[in-house]
Amino acid sequence: MEKLIIHKESCKSCRYCIENCPKGALYIKGDINEKGYPYVSVDHEKCTTCGICYNVCPDYVFEIQEREV
Amino acid sequence: MLKKKPAACFVDNKYCPGCGHGIINRLVAEVLEEMGIYEESIGAIAVGCASLMPETFAVDCIQAQHGRAAAVAAGIKRCRPDKTVFTYQGDGDALAIGFSETMYSAIRNENITVIFVNNSNFGMTGGQMAPTTLENQKTTTTPRGRNIAETGDPLNVINMMKDLNTAYIARGSLTNNANIMKTKKYIRNAFEAQQNSEGFSFIEILSPCTTNWKMDPIKAMEHIEKNVTPVYELGVFVERGEKNA
Known part of the structure; x- marks a missing residue:
């Protein structure tokens, strides 16, 4: 099993990931990171770890890791 | 499919939110890493904004004078043909100030990747x-918008280069996942062309x-x-092998 990790401090709130996510699993809650941007969050129930968010992100926010059992 | 940012992108980049440079930095780093040449590339x-790259990119880089990156890269490649040498340039740099350097590197078919x-x-x-600014x-x-009667047409440099004797020329974009994956493939082809000493490769x-x-x-x-x-x-x-076969 794989899991999407979000490095929220890198996020600049461009929303490319939200626009490109085929499952609508990403959203912005409104919480703000240290740089002052409302960062992206993921709904793990909807996420299929396809990796499109990783590909379209200019700021290296996403990582797909092996889920710890 | 496990995904992790390449080791070369070791800190957060300094570009504006939504800037495409971040994606392109990552694509270049991924390609160099996948080909196993990330530590021996220059x-x-x-x-311009391209000059923010070396601060956050763990590959050996030289800051060229404005517009001269292709000439500097050609010099490095001639001195160290064993290294993979690339330039990373914006349109103001490569086509306005450095138009001559960019074109003459293509004309000489230097074995570098732009x-x-x-x-x-x-x-x-x-x-x-910039020369590439669209009409209006x-x-x-x-x-009031670019008036092409005064300033000429937007410069499509690939149209000028494609009839020259070069190894590989392609144009990609970053508008969606499919285009980003295609662009990555173009970058990979360009570096492979250089490794096989095929000549000048250019990715816009x-x-x-x-x-x-x-x-x-x-x-x-x-x-x-x-x-x-x-x-x-x-x-x-220009497909690989089309002209230098």
């Missing part, structure tokens, strides 16, 4: 008109400049799809 970096980021203005200096596009130096990438276009990032990508891509057609213009 970049010649342009002036990564050319086209965001249709001078980004770092505040969004002035508003910039700080063309506040259509990228958004959200700050100077005064658009939000999603609208900037739509602008590229709708208005920029029809002027600068995507695809491969």
Whole structure:
């Protein structure tokens, strides 16, 4: 099993990931990171770890890791 | 599919939110890492937003004078033919100030790779008109829109280069996942062409400049799809092996 990790401090709130996510699993809650941007969050129930968010992100926010059992 | 940012992108980049440079930095790093040449590559970096790259990119880089990255890269490659040498340039640098260096590297078929980021203005200096600025596009130096009767047509450099004796020429964009994956493939082909000593490889990438276009990032990508891509057609213009076989 794989899991999407979000490095929220890198996020600049461009929303490319939200626009490109085929499952609508990403959203912005409104919480703000240290740089002052409302960062992206993921709904793990909807996420299929396809990796499109990783590909379209200019700021290296996403990582797909092996889920710890 | 496990995904992790490449080791070369070791800290957060310093570009504006939604800037395409971040994606292109990552694609270059991924390709160099996948080919196993990331520690023995040398970049010649342009002036402009491209010059923010070496601070956050763990590959050996030389900061070239404005516009001269292709000439610097050609010099490095001639001295150290064992290294993989690339330039990373914007449109103001490669096509305005450094047009001669870029074109003559292509004419001499230097065995280097040019990564050319086209965001249709001078980004770092505040969004002035560049040779690639579209007709009627508003910039700080063309506040009523670019008048091509006065300034000439937008410069499509690939049209000028494709009839020369070069190894590989392609144009990609960053508007969606499919285009980003294609662009990565083009970059990989370009570096492979260099490794096989096939000659000059040139990748143009259509990228958004959200700050100077005064658009939000999603609208900037739509602008590229709708208005920029029809002027600068995507695809491969010189296939590997087509001319130097």
